[in-house]
Amino acid sequence: MMDTKSKELFEEAKRHIPGGVNSPVRAFGAVHKTPRFVASACGSHIVDVDGNEMIDYVGSFGPAILGHAHPRVVEKVVEACKDGLTFGAPTEREVRLAELIAELMPSMEVSRLVSSGTEAVMSAVRVARAFTGRDKVIKFRGCYHGHSDGLLVKAGSGAMASSVPDSAGVPLDYSKNTLVARYNDRASVEELFAQNPGGIAAVIIEPVAANMGVVLPEHGFLAFLRQITIKYGALLIFDEVITGFRLSLGGAQEYYRVTPDLTALGKIVGGGMPVGAYGGRREIMELVAPLGPVYQAGTLSGNPAATAAGLETLMILKEDPGIYERLSAKAGRIADAVREAARGSVCVNQAGSLLSVFFTDRQVADYESAITSDTRRYAEFFGHLLNQGVYTAPSQFEAMFVSDAHSEEDIAYTCRAVQKAAW
């Protein structure tokens, strides 16, 4: 598959952009290839600058649940743009989007729009600290919550007790208030609460993890987190930047019937445009300025073109709740094709339209088991599929995303490509 133009652009990009990309995973470092520069996308397909058309299972890492350039969404964005791009003033679309978020996710009775998932999570954590008057937050190893300093943290040498920055430039002081537990490990959570009685403001989790590859919550784990946070007077924050409106119309909180105190959204809520949101019940969100003492602001928050895309995307999902069954069935066919081709040497985790292929014979249920995967074999798998025109997650630790635009032919072709990939 030709990648001459991508190669040229990549070299030019490196002159003025760190690593040639505006987000690290796009550099294809984990799969040891030149990233494909995308020229256009429509439905389930992308076309790169060398004219290669591929079936896309990245879908911008989540927003493209309807496929790319959905005609109704594009029309609404163009319509909004013609009336002005940004005002720094409230607009009706923001009111309608907040209403729709509250309708689809009733726990988000009151929400604030921001411009990214990172902003949404960062702000939700700030509100939780203000509401409880406490500083410490528990996160889970392997979960990613955007790049705010306090959440770029990993378990320290002392495993659960200590935590250390997961990025240069983050002062140790910032990481000391973020404690790290183990996904699906109740004892690790209980231990942190026991060590910090009255000190923990919140537990934040990806209710289905998708940033260590896809890892599902074991039965009752989310309900356990709900109970222990209530017991200790901490808030439960669901980072639904990926799962929101993807696992079901009401996200993971509807799918698993566990209601968090605060939720962070991104990706689908913007329909491909820059939107994030955070919200919860009124008594918590009333702390947010200008009502209360928690400051958070944003020039492009609630941007007219972005809210137009988000509104239309959510409306289309609301009109067609059967989409979730279709998405799950499509992803299941790919998962089955991989299991059949790999004959036991892989672990395939699927949650609705999310799936990951781990090259390990272990069941992947947390970060520690996820990293037993053979990332070299994953990179080979990625290359085999790419050469057959199937564009999937460029890292073992990202998810594949199936969209409503993936046709029967796309799925059948993908399953055949999986069979042909060298096992």
Ligand code: KE4
């Ligand atoms: P953004 O700031 O990228 O909109 O959202 C941050 C974020 C927060 N929470 C979760 C669960 C997320 O997955 C993300 C961002 N996801 C990554 C993909 N794993 C975005 C892709 C990228 O970083 O380039």
